[in-house]
Amino acid sequence: MNEFSDSLLAWFAGAARDLPWRRTRDPYAILVSELMLQQTQVTTVIDYFERWMKRFPDVRTLADAAEANVLRMWEGLGYYARARHLHRAAKAIVQAGGGFPRTLDEIRALPGVGPYTAGAVASFAFGIRAPMVDANIARVIARLRNIREPIDSSAGRKLIWQQAASMLPTDGEQARAHNGALMELGATLCKPGEPPCRHCPVKRWCRAKDPATLPAKEPRRAMIELEENCGWILQHGRVFLETSNGSRGPGMWRLPVIAVPARRSPIHESHYPVTHHRVHLRVFPAPRPARIRKNQRWIEIARLSETAMTAPHRRALTSLLDLDGVRRKLVPPRAGGSRRVPVVR
DNA sequence: AACTCGGGGAG
DNA sequence: CTCCCAGAGTT
Numbered sequence: 001m002n003e004f005s006d007s008l009l010a011w012f013a014g015a016a017r018d019l020p021w022r023r024t025r026d027p028y029a030i031l032v033s034e035l036m037l038q039q040t041q042v043t044t045v046i047d048y049f050e051r052w053m054k055r056f057p058d059v060r061t062l063a064d065a066a067e068a069n070v071l072r073m074w075e076g077l078g079y080y081a082r083a084r085h086l087h088r089a090a091k092a093i094v095q096a097g098g099g100f101p102r103t104l105d106e107i108r109a110l111p112g113v114g115p116y117t118a119g120a121v122a123s124f125a126f127g128i129r130a131p132m133v134d135a136n137i138a139r140v141i142a143r144l145r146n147i148r149e150p151i152d153s154s155a156g157r158k159l160i161w162q163q164a165a166s167m168l169p170t171d172g173e174q175a176r177a178h179n180g181a182l183m184e185l186g187a188t189l190c191k192p193g194e195p196p197c198r199h200c201p202v203k204r205w206c207r208a209k210d211p212a213t214l215p216a217k218e219p220r221r222a223m224i225e226l227e228e229n230c231g232w233i234l235q236h237g238r239v240f241l242e243t244s245n246g247s248r249g250p251g252m253w254r255l256p257v258i259a260v261p262a263r264r265s266p267i268h269e270s271h272y273p274v275t276h277h278r279v280h281l282r283v284f285p286a287p288r289p290a291r292i293r294k295n296q297r298w299i300e301i302a303r304l305s306e307t308a309m310t311a312p313h314r315r316a317l318t319s320l321l322d323l324d325g326v327r328r329k330l331v332p333p334r335a336g337g338s339r340r341v342p343v344v345r
Numbered sequence: 346a347a348c349t350c351g352g353g354g355a356g
Numbered sequence: 357c358t359c360c361c362a363g364a365g366t367t
Contacts, residue, residue, distance in 0.1 A: 115364090187362080
């Protein structure tokens with residue numbers, strides 16, 4: 001071991017956060033945590049991880065679960081393809097005999113597992129000497145080596161990964177701690193913006209000229225405005241929903257898209273961001289559909305809690321149901337009258 | 346190499 | 357508003 005590793009690992013031993021997925025080497029648990037952590041902050045993931053492990057404690061339980069339940073457990077985390085990938089990965093592992101893949105290449109072949117996640121699972125679960133580069137490690141390495149190439153460019157990624165591999169201790173167990181320590185350094189100390197270099201355990205080896213300007217990144221894409229007009233269709237205690245079809249994948253339910261009704265004002269309006277889009281959501285009262293398409297369903301209000309929905313649509317629906325509840329108390333349906341629940345407007 | 350993911354948290 | 361986040365899949 002060199003001095004750099006000594007300093008880094010000594011610091012890590014005293015500074016490591018106590019995170020649930022650091023208390024285990026169960027490869028399934030590590031895989032779950034890594035999929036959840038893709039593009040998602042640690043503090044957001046902790047509760048989801050613990051709920052998930054309680055509900056789907058092992059690969060077989062997850063493989064046997066219905067996709068609707070899997071997506072419902074993921075609701076609020078975003079990027080729902082990750083949940084479907086994790087579900088597919090569990091099915092693939094069970095189908096292959098139930099033993100968790102134990103080599104970097106086999107782990108990399110699982111759905112939803114890219115270069116980062118493969119390295120993380122191999123290293124954290126099995127102590128395999130594998131590099132891993134996430135946003136934290138990319139930032140730390142860009143600063144340590146004063147790499148000005150944008151880290152999200154092809155050339156920049158290549159440089160960072162080469163450095164990550166070359167810095168790795170020979171021993172697998174030490175490499176495991178090294179990966180965790182670099183990540184922790186980036187998450188807690190070598191943060192974006194102006195980092196507190198005074199307290200850095202490895203500042204002696206850092207070549208960053210101007211840490212605040214590192215890492216460089218490609219300019220981000222322009223925001224795209226989207227308008228979304230949905231229908232509020234309520235009848236017999238059921239609400240009419242649809243699930244997206246096509247590339248966005250099925251399973252997440254939402255209010256049905258409708259043509260904009262003329263001369264009506266929306267009963268709900270909200271804005272929400274999704275990646276580089278900004279969506280302007282408007283909900284209008286709408287008539288009961290003449291035909292029900294394949295991706296559409298009436299869903300009992302009582303069963304909405306077990307229906308996976310994107311967060312903005314869940315919020316819209318909840319607020320509209322609350323409003324409807326209020327109106328129904330003020331104007332109770334006439335006895336013997338129409339069974340149709342009055343449309344709120 | 347560029348686009349998409351119908352995300353979410355923090356400043 | 358802004359930027360960032362334990363990225364990966366598709367085209």
